[in-house]
Amino acid sequence: MPVLAHLSDIHLGQDHDGDGGARAEARARQVMAHLDALPGPIDAVLVTGDIADHGRPEEYAAAAKVLASDRHRVLLCPGNHDVREAYRAGLLGEEPSAAPVNRLHELPGLTVVMCDSSVPGRPEGRLDEETLGWLDRTLSRARRDVPAVVAFHHPPVELHAPFVDAIRLQDEARVAAVLRCHPQLRAVLCGHAHTAAVSRFANLPLAVAPGVVSTVGLPWEGGADILFDQPPMVAFHVLDEGGRLTTHHRVVV
Numbered sequence: 001m002p003v004l005a006h007l008s009d010i011h012l013g014q015d016h017d018g019d020g021g022a023r024a025e026a027r028a029r030q031v032m033a034h035l036d037a038l039p040g041p042i043d044a045v046l047v048t049g050d051i052a053d054h055g056r057p058e059e060y061a062a063a064a065k066v067l068a069s070d071r072h073r074v075l076l077c078p079g080n081h082d083v084r085e086a087y088r089a090g091l092l093g094e095e096p097s098a099a100p101v102n103r104l105h106e107l108p109g110l111t112v113v114m115c116d117s118s119v120p121g122r123p124e125g126r127l128d129e130e131t132l133g134w135l136d137r138t139l140s141r142a143r144r145d146v147p148a149v150v151a152f153h154h155p156p157v158e159l160h161a162p163f164v165d166a167i168r169l170q171d172e173a174r175v176a177a178v179l180r181c182h183p184q185l186r187a188v189l190c191g192h193a194h195t196a197a198v199s200r201f202a203n204l205p206l207a208v209a210p211g212v213v214s215t216v217g218l219p220w221e222g223g224a225d226i227l228f229d230q231p232p233m234v235a236f237h238v239l240d241e242g243g244r245l246t247t248h249h250r251v252v253v
């Protein structure tokens, strides 16, 4: 029964009241320390993008340290604040390249497919031709009898949070058409919205991770677009034998 810890949007390097990024780094460290101290096992930690705030090499150098875990596999994808060249060099130890960062991870009993929904220089998201083709081929080759989840940064549906709905995933019908061809898929996991949210997409459950660095305000909450006084949170996704996704949320204090 695979269990994934899912965190998102650590935005390392985000300056808050002139702190030079100290708050963002402290929050990310707090969440990773919480996961490293869990008494029981989990299968992987999933980080769905906006790892750096400005995409600078020094932010990825910090991320490589903050996200290093002695206990857990840590699986990543970029977000709109990330820069592919620096991300590749700093986090993956690869040659800098502007190609989308798409990765397949085969865990015991679970296939995790992570796609790059960033559009260089833009806040909204899109799975480009290369990524859509890769996603379709990768899921076609993956074992049909092993459940799979797909993860990318930008939510593909409106979450009724105007601040993030304006910069959600574009051309989502093309993504849905690909996902519908692969019956081993059990869920879509996203970040970007800085709010723990649950919806549906392509007839699959869609789970949006809470933000680590901040929380997006909702219209009926009547406050600011971005809330900095909410604590960091993490989601735990459990996929049971029947392929049903259960998600728990934990405040990390």
Ligand SMILES: [Fe+2]
Residues within 6 Å of the ligand: 009, 011, 050, 079, 081, 192, 193, 194
């Ligand atoms: Fe973000």
Ligand SMILES: [Fe+2]
Residues within 6 Å of the ligand: 050, 079, 080, 081, 153, 191, 192, 193
């Ligand atoms: Fe984002």
